Amino acid sequence: MSKILHRTIGTTLPKAIAGAGIYIVDSNGRSYLDGSGGAAVSCLGHNHPEVLDAMKMQMGRISYAHTSFFTTDVAEQLAEQLIELAPKGLDYVYLVSGGSEAVEAALKMARQYFVEIDQPQRRHIIARRQSYHGNTIGALATGGNAWRRAQFKPILPETHHVSPCYAYRDLQVAETHEAYAERLAAELEAKILQLGPDMVMAFVAEPVVGATLGAVGPVAGYFKRVRQICDKYGILLILDEVMCGMGRTGTIFALEQEGIVPDIVTIAKGLGGGFQPIGAVLLSEEIYRAFADGSGLFQHGHTYIGHPIAAAAASKVVEILTRPEMMENVIRMGDRLQAGLDEALGQSPYVGDIRGRGLFRGVEIVADKDTKQPFDPSRKIHSRVKKEAMHRGLMCYPMGGTIDGIQGDHVLLAPPYIVQPEQIDLIVERLSDAIRAAVAG
Ligand code: PLP
Numbered sequence: 001m002s003k004i005l006h007r008t009i010g011t012t013l014p015k016a017i018a019g020a021g022i023y024i025v026d027s028n029g030r031s032y033l034d035g036s037g038g039a040a041v042s043c044l045g046h047n048h049p050e051v052l053d054a055m056k057m058q059m060g061r062i063s064y065a066h067t068s069f070f071t072t073d074v075a076e077q078l079a080e081q082l083i084e085l086a087p088k089g090l091d092y093v094y095l096v097s098g099g100s101e102a103v104e105a106a107l108k109m110a111r112q113y114f115v116e117i118d119q120p121q122r123r124h125i126i127a128r129r130q131s132y133h134g135n136t137i138g139a140l141a142t143g144g145n146a147w148r149r150a151q152f153k154p155i156l157p158e159t160h161h162v163s164p165c166y167a168y169r170d171l172q173v174a175e176t177h178e179a180y181a182e183r184l185a186a187e188l189e190a191k192i193l194q195l196g197p198d199m200v201m202a203f204v205a206e207p208v209v210g211a212t213l214g215a216v217g218p219v220a221g222y223f224k225r226v227r228q229i230c231d232k233y234g235i236l237l238i239l240d241e242v243m244c245g246m247g248r249t250g251t252i253f254a255l256e257q258e259g260i261v262p263d264i265v266t267i268a269k270g271l272g273g274g275f276q277p278i279g280a281v282l283l284s285e286e287i288y289r290a291f292a293d294g295s296g297l298f299q300h301g302h303t304y305i306g307h308p309i310a311a312a313a314a315s316k317v318v319e320i321l322t323r324p325e326m327m328e329n330v331i332r333m334g335d336r337l338q339a340g341l342d343e344a345l346g347q348s349p350y351v352g353d354i355r356g357r358g359l360f361r362g363v364e365i366v367a368d369k370d371t372k373q374p375f376d377p378s379r380k381i382h383s384r385v386k387k388e389a390m391h392r393g394l395m396c397y398p399m400g401g402t403i404d405g406i407q408g409d410h411v412l413l414a415p416p417y418i419v420q421p422e423q424i425d426l427i428v429e430r431l432s433d434a435i436r437a438a439v440a441g
Contacts, residue, residue, distance in 0.1 A: 014026035014028070014030070014032075019045075019047050020047055021045045021416075021418065022034050022042075022045045022046070022415060022418065022419055022423060023046070030393065032390065033394050033395065033423060033426060034046070034395045035389075035394050035414075035415050035431065036395050036396050036415070037274070037415060037416055039243075039397055039414075040244075040248060040270065040360070040414035041272075041273065041274040043246060043247060043248065043270040043317070043321070043416055043417050044273045044320060044321075044416055044417065044418060045416040048273070048320070050320060051275045051313055051316045052275070053316075054312045054313060054315065055275065055309050055313050055316075058309050058311075061308075062308055063308060063309055064308065065308065067301070067305050067306045068301070071306070072308045072311065074308050074312045075095060075308065077311075077315050078095070078314050079092075079093035081315060081318045082267075082282060082318065083282070085252050085322065086253060087255070087261045088261065089261035089284055090265060090282040091283070091285040091288060092282070092283050092285070092288045093280050093281070093282055094109070094280065094298065094300075094305075095280050095305050095310075096268075096278070096279040096281065096302065096305055097277045097305065097307065097310065098268050098278070098279045099133075099139075099243075100133075100139045101134075101136070101279055101302065102134075102267065102268050102280060103133045103134045103136075103138070103204075103242070104136050104139055106202075106204075106264045106281050107125065107138050107139075107142065107204075107238075108298075108299070108300050109264060109281065110125075110201045110202040110238065110264065111123070112298065113287045113291070116291060116293075116294035116295060117294075119234075121199060122198065122199060123201060124158075124160060124199050124200040124201060125141075125159045125160065125200075125203075125204060126159070126160045126161070126162060126188065126203045126204070127143065127144055127159060127160075127162075127204040127205065128144050128165075128205055128209075129144035129145075129146075129161045129162070129164055130144055130145060130164045130209065130212045130402070130404075131143050131144045131145065131205065131206055131209060131240075132145055132148070132206075132209075132210065132212045132243075133204060133242075134242070137155065137157070138157060141156035141157045141159045142159055143212070144164070144212075145212045145401065146404060147405040148405070162184070162188050163184055163187055164209060164213065164216070165181070165184055165218040165219060165222045166213060167180065167216075167219055168216070168352065168353040168355070169372065171219075177219035177220055177221070178219075178220075178221055180219055180222075181218075181220070181221045181222040181225050184222060185225035185226065185229055188203065188226060189229050189232075192229070192235065198234070200233065201235065202236045202237070203226065203229075203235055203236075203237055204240060205226070205238075205239060206239070206241070206244060207223065207239055207244055207249075207254040207258060208243075208244040208254050208356070209244075210243035210360070210414075211243065211397070211399060213402060213410070214355075214356075214362025214402060214410030214412050215355055215357070215362030216362065217356070217357055218258065223259075223260050224258070224259060226260075236264060236287075237262040237264070238263065238265075238266070239254075239255050239262040239264070241254055241255065241265055241267050242267060242268040242269055245265070245270065245271075246267055246269065246270030246317075246318075246321060247270060247321045247330055247417060248270055248330070248360045249358040249360050250327055250331045250334060250357055250358030250359075251327065252321060252322070252327070253265065254357070257357070263284045263286070263287060264281060264282065264283050264287070266282075267279060267281075267282070268280070270317070270321075271318070272314050273317040275313040275317065276307070276309055276310035276312075276313035276314065278307070278311070278313070278314045280314075321417070326417050329417055329418070329419070330359050330417050331358060333415070333417075333420075333424050334356070334359045334361070336421060336424045337361050337413065337424050338361060340424060340427075340428035341363060341432075342354055344429070345431075348432075348436075349368075350365055350369070350435065351363055351364070351365060351366070351369070352364045352366035352369055352372050356413075359413075359417060360412075361413045362412050362413070363413075363431070363435070364402060364408070364410045365381055365410065365411070365435060374402070374403060374408045374409065375439075377400060377401075377406055380400065381398075382398035382411070383400070384437075385409070385431075385438040386398045388433070388437040388441075389431060391434075392430040392434055394426075394427060394430035394431060396411050396412070396413055397411065397412040397413070398410065398411040398412070399411075411431065413427065413431070
């Protein structure tokens with residue numbers, strides 16, 4: 001009997017003993033094609049030799065130095081690399097150890113910024129329904145997934161939610177994308193006015209929604225309108241790129257495709273590529289200045305922030321991501337994945353929508369394609385897809401509650417950026433078989 005409190009109790013998990021390229025091998029010698037990078041983490045596959053070497057090299061120098069005593073070359077270098085790559089207007093980096101930590105730090109940063117600039121009344125956070133921002137208390141409160149929040153609601157800090165930008169289900173008949181973006185912008189503005197225009201501190205959103213919606217990007221112009229509204233009321237825009245960032249959508253930052261610059265960005269997952277737990281918050285000069293000219297500190301910190309081995313791994317991952325062939329492959333293989341899924345599943349009566357950007361794709365499963373009626377949640381189609389896929393040697397990332405936290409099923413695909421054409425075809429084949437088996441069962 002395992003002494004670990006596993007995520008689900010009473011199921012037997014295979015034991016991963018090795019990883020190579022885009023495969024994980026278990027103790028029975030079965031290999032699994034990692035079609036989801038775990039949870040959109042393993043962007044360079046498993047055991048990438050260059051990243052392992054960078055970590056070993058750092059281990060030989062210094063493995064840990066507390067950030068209240070020292071900085072390190074690797075942490076400084078990683079911060080420089082990130083700012084070099086980030087859109088102009090993001091100027092400083094705060095290193096953490098994962099996505100939830102990044103979101104928590106971003107929220108506290110936003111709050112302290114308003115204290116520093118003498119607007120201490122600003123305290124409200126607005127985010128979107130059907131979003132996921134992490135599982136710590138502040139991040140969970142920010143996320144808008146009803147099921148994840150339900151039992152913890154009594155202990156969550158107050159947050160507010162508006163509609164996501166989810167064209168497949170919410171775009172109205174004859175409504176243009178422009179009109180839809182405008183409708184959502186009006187909803188955000190109404191929420192701000194309801195809370196008090198000088199009471200809101202931040203609007204938080206994933207540029208491309210991952211875990212809770214399944215690779216849903218915004219309609220054109222949506223984030224431009226959001227940026228304008230935040231500016232109009234002096235609200236900080238926090239974009240959460242923990243899942244969709246670091247090249248996943250074909251650009252290093254997903255927000256590059258929206259033509260806007262937020263005040264704060266959170267990244268993690270692909271930043272460390274799974275080689276080390278690491279996340280980061282990128283912030284504007286304006287926020288940095290408020291801290292520097294005010295109290296002179298950011299009142300936050302964790303024992304492992306700026307960890308040298310994590311920074312060494314991330315620094316190498318980032319260097320590899322910026323090689324020209326990497327984003328090219330994400331775009332080419334992403335197009336191939338979309339085309340393959342369209343061909344294999346586009347006519348299926350049980351597939352309502354196939355969407356995404358780069359190597360970040362989602363398949364929404366429905367009971368009736370015409371009405372978009374979801375399957376009865378009690379059938380747990382998403383769990384069945386996962387099981388059927390694992391039987392076929394495919395890791396994918398299905399989730400239920402797509403529509404409202406309870407109803408709806410989708411599958412998220414996020415293979416490593418080193419994936420090859422024949423492996424894409426294998427992902428399509430295995431996933432199509434798994435979905436067919438899951439709905440038939
Ligand atoms: N934000 C987003 C958008 C995520 O997708 C996730 C994890 O899936 C998180 C935050 C939380 O990250 P972590 O699981 O590393 O704490």
